[in-house]
Amino acid sequence: RKEVEQDPGPFNVPEGATVAFNCTYSNSASQSFFWYRQDCRKEPKLLMSVYSSGNEDGRFTAQLNRASQYISLLIRDSKLSDSATYLCAVLNDYKLSFGAGTTVTVRA
Amino acid sequence: EAGVVQSPRYKIIEKKQPVAFWCNPISGHNTLYWYRQNLGQGPELLIRYENEEAVDDSQLPKDRFSAERLKGVDSTLKIQPAELGDSAVYLCASSPSNPTDGYTFGSGTRLTVV
Numbered sequence: 001r002k003e004v005e006q007d008p009g010p011f012n013v014p015e016g017a018t019v020a021f022n023c024t025y026s027n028s029a030s031q032s033f034f035w036y037r038q039d040c041r042k043e044p045k046l047l048m049s050v051y052s053s054g055n056e057d058g059r060f061t062a063q064l065n066r067a068s069q070y071i072s073l074l075i076r077d078s079k080l081s082d083s084a085t086y087l088c089a090v091l092n093d094y095k096l097s098f099g100a101g102t103t104v105t106v107r108a
Numbered sequence: 109e110a111g112v113v114q115s116p117r118y119k120i121i122e123k124k125q126p127v128a129f130w131c132n133p134i135s136g137h138n139t140l141y142w143y144r145q146n147l148g149q150g151p152e153l154l155i156r157y158e159n160e161e162a163v164d165d166s167q168l169p170k171d172r173f174s175a176e177r178l179k180g181v182d183s184t185l186k187i188q189p190a191e192l193g194d195s196a197v198y199l200c201a202s203s204p205s206n207p208t209d210g211y212t213f214g215s216g217t218r219l220t221v222v
Contacts, residue, residue: 004150008148032207032208032210034210036210041218042215043199043213043214043215043216044151044199044213045213046209046210046211046212049209049210087150087151089150089210091207091208091210094139094156094164094206094207095153095156095164096141096153096207096210096211097153098150098151098152099150100148100149100150101148101149101150
């Protein structure tokens, strides 16, 4: 079983829609959680950390469910510029493990 | 603040040839990572350095891959000889010793082995 698993999508949504997707992790002792955004042929860039109580950053909301070992990302009022691959990342003993990414395409 | 700098940006080589990638981390970041990302996959850790010490190289294919970080700052990753399956993007990242805010990645080196 992979350490981090994501629904690969793709999620094709119209502008203004809400899209949400999850990521599961296998190590219950995982310490920290992140969402990275990766544009085509670019490096991953940190989108946001995920905190136990959940957190928002503008139109983005991240949630952590330790009991079920998953994290989620919700994007409200989608913009064309949100089109990207979103990588879930989990930190264990200073090592960051990534999922394969969820592709989101926002259409006009 | 300069980010993580990698070079070259692209590299095309024939199989069995050697290749080397270079990385300069963010100033003050003690920890440096080399990741490999295959098409359609997430990055996978090859090696992690704390200053000049390789503290986790368990995923580095040691028969053909080597890495060094001699002065605890910049680093090189080498493949010799390269195989077709080594075609991927090689990403360098850095962080403070306790990476509670995640890592910062460089722009990567896209390697194509033909």
